[in-house]
Amino acid sequence: MIRFEGLAKRFGTKPVLADLTLAIPEGQTTVLMGHSGSGKSVALKHIVGLLEPDAGQVVVDEMVVHELDYEGLKALRRQIGYVFQSAALFDSLTVGGNIGLGLWSRGFSSPEIAQRTAESLRLVELPEAAARYPAELSGGMRKRVGVARAIALRPRYILYDEPTAGLDPVTTTAMDDLMLRARRESGATSIVVTHDLRSAFAVADRIAFLYQGRIRQIGTVDEIRHSDDPVVREFIGERNP
Amino acid sequence: MSVAAPATRSGERSRLHEFLVTGGRWVLDARRALADGATWRPQLFPQMRRLGVDSVPVALFLAVFTGIVLALLSSYMFTRAIPLYFVGTLVTKAVMLELGPVLTGMALAGRVGANVAAELGTMRVTEQVDALETLTVSPHAYLVTPRVIAATLMFPVVTAMAMAVGVLAGWFTAVNILDLSSAEFLRGAQQFFKFKDVWFGLVKSASFGLVVATMGCFQGLHATGGAEGVGRAATRAVVLGCQAILVLDAFWALVLL
Numbered sequence: 001m002i003r004f005e006g007l008a009k010r011f012g013t014k015p016v017l018a019d020l021t022l023a024i025p026e027g028q029t030t031v032l033m034g035h036s037g038s039g040k041s042v043a044l045k046h047i048v049g050l051l052e053p054d055a056g057q058v059v060v061d062e063m064v065v066h067e068l069d070y071e072g073l074k075a076l077r078r079q080i081g082y083v084f085q086s087a088a089l090f091d092s093l094t095v096g097g098n099i100g101l102g103l104w105s106r107g108f109s110s111p112e113i114a115q116r117t118a119e120s121l122r123l124v125e126l127p128e129a130a131a132r133y134p135a136e137l138s139g140g141m142r143k144r145v146g147v148a149r150a151i152a153l154r155p156r157y158i159l160y161d162e163p164t165a166g167l168d169p170v171t172t173t174a175m176d177d178l179m180l181r182a183r184r185e186s187g188a189t190s191i192v193v194t195h196d197l198r199s200a201f202a203v204a205d206r207i208a209f210l211y212q213g214r215i216r217q218i219g220t221v222d223e224i225r226h227s228d229d230p231v232v233r234e235f236i237g238e239r240n241p
Numbered sequence: 242m243s244v245a246a247p248a249t250r251s252g253e254r255s256r257l258h259e260f261l262v263t264g265g266r267w268v269l270d271a272r273r274a275l276a277d278g279a280t281w282r283p284q285l286f287p288q289m290r291r292l293g294v295d296s297v298p299v300a301l302f303l304a305v306f307t308g309i310v311l312a313l314l315s316s317y318m319f320t321r322a323i324p325l326y327f328v329g330t331l332v333t334k335a336v337m338l339e340l341g342p343v344l345t346g347m348a349l350a351g352r353v354g355a356n357v358a359a360e361l362g363t364m365r366v367t368e369q370v371d372a373l374e375t376l377t378v379s380p381h382a383y384l385v386t387p388r389v390i391a392a393t394l395m396f397p398v399v400t401a402m403a404m405a406v407g408v409l410a411g412w413f414t415a416v417n418i419l420d421l422s423s424a425e426f427l428r429g430a431q432q433f434f435k436f437k438d439v440w441f442g443l444v445k446s447a448s449f450g451l452v453v454a455t456m457g458c459f460q461g462l463h464a465t466g467g468a469e470g471v472g473r474a475a476t477r478a479v480v481l482g483c484q485a486i487l488v489l490d491a492f493w494a495l496v497l498l
Contacts, residue, residue, distance in 0.1 A: 045371075048374070048375050050371050050374060050375070070273065074377045077374070077375055077376075077377050078377055080375065081375075082371075082372070082375040084368045084371065084372055085368070086367055086368055088367060088368035088369050088371065088372040089369075089372075090364075090369055090372070090373075091369075101373075101376055101378060102376035102377070102378070105280075105376055105377050105378045106377065149376075153376075
């Protein structure tokens with residue numbers, strides 16, 4: 001179970017998160033939605049301890065993330081797969097190397113690494129890509145490799161940071177299908193950060209709308225679609241003319 | 242002014258505090274990373290090749306011209322005042338003690354410092370460093386430690402080659418342009434030679450490698466703000482690396498000579 005409890009974060013004088021409070025239910029996909037710069041990605045980075053809060057806390061499985069020591073943080077990160085907005089693939093490694101690195105750091109043997117790499121590449125429909133370098137892949141393929149890298153670890157939680165940003169509509173739909181398939185096959189709790197309405201409605205069990213550093217509304221896809229909140233309505237309206 | 246002064250002092254205190262906190266974290270991370278040999282050992286030889294072997298041409302180019310100019314300048318200074326075989330003394334001493342290590346260090350600070358800062362800076366701003374952390378691979382063990390060890394080991398090797406080539410270039414110039422015989426040049430070179438001259442230069446260059454790579458890694462991992470930030474990090478790594486070399490050069494002269 002992941003909980004944000006009064007999380008606040010500012011960069012310089014600019015507040016990004018102010019009293020963010022939200023509980024993420026187990027086994028579901030929760031979409032964090034909001035305008036660009038509303039602090040969605042910042043909230044996600046607090047879950048894996050990439051950022052430290054100015055106030056409040058993130059609690060994962062009853063552990064306060066920013067209070068964990070080095071080994072505790074490592075143990076927590078082993079439960080989490082993180083798909084970065086830019087895919088963040090290591091340029092110097094092949095696709096197989098990118099996927100295998102996290103498995104190697106968890107102590108898997110070479111045959112196990114090869115097997116899991118092949119399985120996760122099959123899941124993202126890139127079975128022949130293991131020997132290729134990230135520079136040889138398209139943007140959509142890189143994002144799928146990013147997903148493969150995360151799911152190869154078989155994590156309890158998968159965090160997606162803007163998984164469809166910069167993708168064309170066809171590739172966006174393929175990415176949505178991939179997220180649904182990954183959840184179905186792994187049963188992992190997923191958090192998807194996005195401002196892409198179509199994608200949010202396709203993958204979410206619940207949507208939390210973030211506005212000015214706080215949760216403005218939380219509900220099912222239907223509840224958000226038919227929201228009475230003027231800020232949410234304006235966001236949905238401006239994205240769905 | 243009376244209003245601004247406390248604010249400035251508070252800003253300086255906060256910067257000092259941040260510097261101490263960051264420095265402390267780096268020391269802790271470095272200790273953990275050194276113990277994590279399984280992560281950094283496979284990266285060590287590729288880095289030794291990239292940072293050391295690939296830097297040899299630049300260092301030798303510099304050494305050749307340093308040797309030539311030293312021989313010509315010393316002959317110009319010594320004419321009618323000091324026996325010309327002292328050209329061999331000056332070339333050997335200057336190359337071994339100072340110019341070999343320092344000029345090679347400066348050249349490698351440009352090449353290695355900028356290379357490391359730009360590579361790690363790009364990894365930082367494209368979230369590759371964050372990705373390493375989420376995969377529970379320590380960036381210090383995977384990125385910093387092999388580069389720092391490789392530079393510390395390879396700077397003396399490259400410097401030793403530069404010393405040899407610098408002295409040979411001085412000898413070649415003395416014999417072919419200054420009409421000095423090989424025996425005279427050798428006599429000058431041997432007259433005040435001490436083995437300490439060699440290891441003093443090599444110890445210095447190892448320390449230069451350590452600071453240049455550390456500076457490059459530090460600046461790279463703290464890069465912010467996209468391509469412009471990576472450029473700034475690379476520039477700072479080179480400038481601070483060169484400054485550190487000059488400070489260390491004076492330090493070793495005080496301590497070891």
